[in-house]
Amino acid sequence: MSEKVLMKGNEALAEAAIIAGCRHYFGYPITPQTEVAAYMAKRMPKIGGTFLQAESEIAAINMVYGVSSTGHRVMTSSSSPGISLKGEGLSYLAGSDLPALVINVQRGGPGLGGIQPSQADYFQATKGGAHGDFHMIVLAPASVQEMADLTVKGFELADKYRMTSMILADGTMGQMMEPVSLEYDIKPAPEKPWATTGTKMQREHNIVNSLSLVPEELEKFNIERYKRYDEVEKNEVMYEEYMMDDAEICIAAFGIAARVSKNAITEARRQGIKAGMIRPITLWPFPKTPFKKAAQSVKQFISVELSMGQMIEDVRLATECRVPVTLCNRVGGMIPSPEMVLEAIKEAAKNGGAR
Amino acid sequence: MVVFEKPHALTDVPMHYCPGCTHGIVHRLVAEVIDELGIEGKTVGIAPVGCSVMAYNYFNCDMIEAAHGRAPAVATGVKRAEPDNIVFTYQGDGDLASIGTAETVHSAARNENITVIFINNAIYGMTGGQMAPTSLPGQVTQTSPYGRDVTQCGFPVKVCEMLSQLDGPEYLERVAVNNVKNVKNAKKAIKKAFRNQIDGKGFSLVEVISSCPTNWGLTPQNALKWIDEKMIPYYPLGVYKDRSAAKEETK
Numbered sequence: 086m087s088e089k090v091l092m093k094g095n096e097a098l099a100e101a102a103i104i105a106g107c108r109h110y111f112g113y114p115i116t117p118q119t120e121v122a123a124y125m126a127k128r129m130p131k132i133g134g135t136f137l138q139a140e141s142e143i144a145a146i147n148m149v150y151g152v153s154s155t156g157h158r159v160m161t162s163s164s165s166p167g168i169s170l171k172g173e174g175l176s177y178l179a180g181s182d183l184p185a186l187v188i189n190v191q192r193g194g195p196g197l198g199g200i201q202p203s204q205a206d207y208f209q210a211t212k213g214g215a216h217g218d219f220h221m222i223v224l225a226p227a228s229v230q231e232m233a234d235l236t237v238k239g240f241e242l243a244d245k246y247r248m249t250s251m252i253l254a255d256g257t258m259g260q261m262m263e264p265v266s267l268e269y270d271i272k273p274a275p276e277k278p279w280a281t282t283g284t285k286m287q288r289e290h291n292i293v294n295s296l297s298l299v300p301e302e303l304e305k306f307n308i309e310r311y312k313r314y315d316e317v318e319k320n321e322v323m324y325e326e327y328m329m330d331d332a333e334i335c336i337a338a339f340g341i342a343a344r345v346s347k348n349a350i351t352e353a354r355r356q357g358i359k360a361g362m363i364r365p366i367t368l369w370p371f372p373k374t375p376f377k378k379a380a381q382s383v384k385q386f387i388s389v390e391l392s393m394g395q396m397i398e399d400v401r402l403a404t405e406c407r408v409p410v411t412l413c414n415r416v417g418g419m420i421p422s423p424e425m426v427l428e429a430i431k432e433a434a435k436n437g438g439a440r
Numbered sequence: 441m442v443v444f445e446k447p448h449a450l451t452d453v454p455m456h457y458c459p460g461c462t463h464g465i466v467h468r469l470v471a472e473v474i475d476e477l478g479i480e481g482k483t484v485g486i487a488p489v490g491c492s493v494m495a496y497n498y499f500n501c502d503m504i505e506a507a508h509g510r511a512p513a514v515a516t517g518v519k520r521a522e523p524d525n526i527v528f529t530y531q532g533d534g535d536l537a538s539i540g541t542a543e544t545v546h547s548a549a550r551n552e553n554i555t556v557i558f559i560n561n562a563i564y565g566m567t568g569g570q571m572a573p574t575s576l577p578g579q580v581t582q583t584s585p586y587g588r589d590v591t592q593c594g595f596p597v598k599v600c601e602m603l604s605q606l607d608g609p610e611y612l613e614r615v616a617v618n619n620v621k622n623v624k625n626a627k628k629a630i631k632k633a634f635r636n637q638i639d640g641k642g643f644s645l646v647e648v649i650s651s652c653p654t655n656w657g658l659t660p661q662n663a664l665k666w667i668d669e670k671m672i673p674y675y676p677l678g679v680y681k682d683r684s685a686a687k688e689e690t691k
Contacts, residue, residue, distance in 0.1 A: 109517070109520060109521055111517070135520045135521070137516070137520065139513070139546075140542050140543070140545075140546035141542055143510065143513075143542075143543075144510070144513040144516075144542065144543050144546065145513075147506065147507060147510035147513035147514050147517070147543070148513050148514070148516050148517035148520070149517060150504075150506070150507075150510075150513075150514050150517060151486075151504070151513065151514035151515060151516060151517020151518040151519075151520075151521070152517040152518070152520065152521040153517075154484075154504045154514070154517070154518060155484075155517075155518055155521045155522045155525075157521045159517070159521070173507055173510075174507065174510075177506075177507050181505075281484050281502035281503065281504055281518070282484070282502065282522050282525060283481050283482035283483060283484060283501070283502055283522075283525050284480070284481050284500070284501060284502055285481045285482070286480060286481040287481075290451075290499070290500055290501055290502050290503060291502045291503075292496045292497075292502070292503045292504070292505070293503070293504040293505065294496055294503075294504070294505040295505065296493060296494075296505055
């Protein structure tokens with residue numbers, strides 16, 4: 086077993102990025118992800134990397150675009166309002182098929198909102214964060230260990246599919262401390278013959294570009310990109326099932342909501358209620374299959390979220406509305422308590438799954 | 441004996457620019473400089489959004505198409521990741537002086553070791569002739585049909601003057617391409633802006649006063665005259681900052 090160290094989620098994530106070979110970080114200060122930037126500011130100069138505090142989130146994501154064009158692993162991190170500003174760059178990264186890692190340590194919104202934990206950027210992250218047809222691979226950590234693991238995974242997937250991976254975390258994941266092991270077997274990044282690092286007068290010039298004025302061509306590029314997305318959906322879905330073998334009530338939750346829900350499930354089981362959980366780790370691609378399968382035996386789903394009910398739509402789609410799906414939520418920086426989730430489970434059990 | 445040929449750093453792709461537009465001249469000057477400095481193989485160009493959006497098809501070096509106004513940020517990323525590459529942006533006035541003002545100012549403030557070619561033709565060409573940040577007071581455009589009213593639309597942005605107030609940038613010069621003498625000067629400035637980068641001196645920007653006969657509603661010849669009569673009086677040509685030269689003088 087590898088040695089474990091006690092680390093904050095944001096710092097574990099930052100160190101994992103460096104281990105994964107990321108040597109370029111661009112960001113703009115925003116709570117509650119500032120530790121990522123502070124960590125990078127300390128570490129990058131010592132390992133010959135770039136830490137640059139950009140003039141804006143827009144500039145930061147476009148610096149990411151520039152580094153990614155050269156084929157190097159690169160990242161930026163921010164929190165909800167900052168991610169909205171990065172939207173332009175996310176769309177261009179998708180349109181130019183560039184890999185990158187973007188971290189969103191979510192806070193309550195809309196607008197300036199608050200600085201406490203939230204999951205209200207689920208739609209933004211999973212349904213396309215900006216204009217045009219595109220997806221990002223969205224990874225939702227539920228522990229400090231996963232903050233690190235999914236960062237490494239995020240870089241690998243981004244390179245493999247030439248797309249943006251987003252870590253959709255929240256303030257609790259960023260701030261809490263847990264023992265973590267940072268031993269990874271880092272595979273070398275794939276060859277990037279498309280990178281713009283100079284022709285060396287030995288090949289035709291490479292062009293990184295998202296402009297395509299001929300509709301037939303632009304349509305073709307979109308269809309080809311979606312074929313790649315199909316591959317991601319086929320190969321990269323990740324989720325955790327918890328006590329689902331005989332579950333009659335199934336909780337759907339990710340991140341901090343899943344941590345809280347586990348406590349509630351333990352107590353519900355103690356009280357004789359057969360509760361379980363499916364925890365999506367990839368929010369896109371969404372784990373449709375386990376939900377669809379569970380819909381055959383489960384009497385009711387409860388989507389536990391720190392939003393007004395966003396993932397619940399994907400749960401309903403995946404289960405084809407065969408059984409009721411209810412919402413158990415807090416918003417604005419509030420977190421559902423285990424007691425609140427337990428009450429929702431008990432209510433569902435009392436109704437026998439019927440509404 | 442070959443007396444005139446296309447620079448190697450230009451592709452054979454026919455340019456889409458309107459008759460009388462001076463983008464072609466500036467493209468050629470940049471390409472000649474790349475040839476003369478022997479840097480095509482390690483040069484990466486960043487194209488803007490605007491009339492020169494398809495510059496990526498015209499330069500033979502590796503090219504990146506940036507979002508509107510973001511070319512200096514993209515260039516910053518490239519240069520930080522690959523310091524041995526020669527990185528230039530080619531931007532128009534809407535791109536550089538309006539939507540991308542922050543990226544321009546801050547890359548200059550950081551003295552980012554890049555070369556910026558800035559085409560100022562006082563109008564948005566690609567979208568069909570709207571008011572630019574550099575449109576002259578009183579200038580009639582599609583979105584200032586009664587002439588640019590400075591009480592409503594504010595005054596033009598003088599980029600070289602503005603950036604010259606910063607401690608960061610190495611070299612700022614404004615040139616024009618409306619006659620042979622000016623074109624020759626423009627090439628000298630562009631060459632210096634690239635050489636500065638090779639020498640690691642930092643942010644070098646050349647503002648090129650250019651014509652847009654189509655959207656100015658003038659013949660190509662009259663457009664070149666309009667540069668002399670209207671543009672240059674408002675945007676005086678010359679060196680606005682040359683840190684290395686200033687250092688030499690104080691020695």
